[in-house]
Amino acid sequence: MKVTFEQVDSVEKEEATIRAIELNKDIQTAIDLLEGGIGKISATKDGKTFLIKHGAIYYAESVDKRTYIYTKDECYETKERLYELEESLGIFCARVSKSMVVNLKKVQNVTSEFGGRMVATMLNGEELVVSRSYVKDIKRRLGI
Amino acid sequence: MKYLKVIFLQALLITVGITFAISLEGLIEHLKGEEMYFQWYMPGSAIVGGILCAIPSALLLMNVFEKTKKQFIIRVIIHCVLLYVINSLIGWLFKWFTTWTGFIFVSISYFAVYVFAWVGGFIINRQEDKEINEALKDIRDDE
Numbered sequence: 001m002k003v004t005f006e007q008v009d010s011v012e013k014e015e016a017t018i019r020a021i022e023l024n025k026d027i028q029t030a031i032d033l034l035e036g037g038i039g040k041i042s043a044t045k046d047g048k049t050f051l052i053k054h055g056a057i058y059y060a061e062s063v064d065k066r067t068y069i070y071t072k073d074e075c076y077e078t079k080e081r082l083y084e085l086e087e088s089l090g091i092f093c094a095r096v097s098k099s100m101v102v103n104l105k106k107v108q109n110v111t112s113e114f115g116g117r118m119v120a121t122m123l124n125g126e127e128l129v130v131s132r133s134y135v136k137d138i139k140r141r142l143g144i
Numbered sequence: 145m146k147y148l149k150v151i152f153l154q155a156l157l158i159t160v161g162i163t164f165a166i167s168l169e170g171l172i173e174h175l176k177g178e179e180m181y182f183q184w185y186m187p188g189s190a191i192v193g194g195i196l197c198a199i200p201s202a203l204l205l206m207n208v209f210e211k212t213k214k215q216f217i218i219r220v221i222i223h224c225v226l227l228y229v230i231n232s233l234i235g236w237l238f239k240w241f242t243t244w245t246g247f248i249f250v251s252i253s254y255f256a257v258y259v260f261a262w263v264g265g266f267i268i269n270r271q272e273d274k275e276i277n278e279a280l281k282d283i284r285d286d287e
Binding site: 055072104105107108109111117124129138 | 210269275287
């Protein structure tokens with residue numbers, strides 16, 4: 001496959017387009033890599049250590065200086081800081097409050113309540129509160 | 145700095161709102177055939193009103209969306225009543241109204257603008273939700 005690299009001057013302009021006959025495993029891997037979903041994070045649960053795929057993470061939360069990772073049904077603790085997770089999880093990992101980052105690929109939908117509070121419903125049905133001050137950044141990440 | 149920025153923006157918005165209400169009152173009086181003349185201090189009074197109303201707005205409504213539902217409702221009620229009292233006092237002091245009819249008009253205008261601001265905000269937020277939900281469709285994982 002012919003690969004072209006073009007340098008841009010800002011993060012907002014970063015974009016990758018792949019033209020292919022079909023979406024095969026290799027291309028999916030390349031997409032996951034570019035979107036930051038291919039790496040793994042070391043996390044513990046009940047004294048055991050696990051390697052959690054970036055793509056399995058729903059959201060991460062910081063409570064009392066400890067960081068917790070939530071997947072579809074499980075919760076793990078990790079030594080990584082929230083800002084480190086935010087960086088390593090890629091463009092679709094957005095901060096939604098001071099203490100929480102969310103994997104936007106796992107969001108079913110968002111709804112604003114009358115008071116202005118935004119609630120994100122995850123694919124597993126969990127509801128998370130999105131701080132209004134982070135909505136602008138979420139929109140930027142989604143290319144809106 | 146964040147508070148100062150919010151106070152400044154709120155003061156601007158409220159000043160525009162007050163000026164709009166006073167102008168509307170003047171227009172209605174004119175259409176009724178009764179001319180209404182404003183004193184030299186009228187524009188300044190709108191600015192004073194804007195600043196005085198902006199301070200409780202910043203203190204009570206800053207990060208209000210992150211509060212619990214109960215806290216949110218209590219803060220909004222206190223905010224609404226406090227601003228109404230400030231508006232009425234400034235209105236009385238600067239003669240935005242001189243009769244009971246004028247006072248009722250200012251009161252109705254105040255509550256109409258207050259409700260409109262919240263409803264308008266809600267409509268804008270819902271539009272934003274639609275945009276975000278459309279964009280989420282394109283990236284959502286299959287579970």
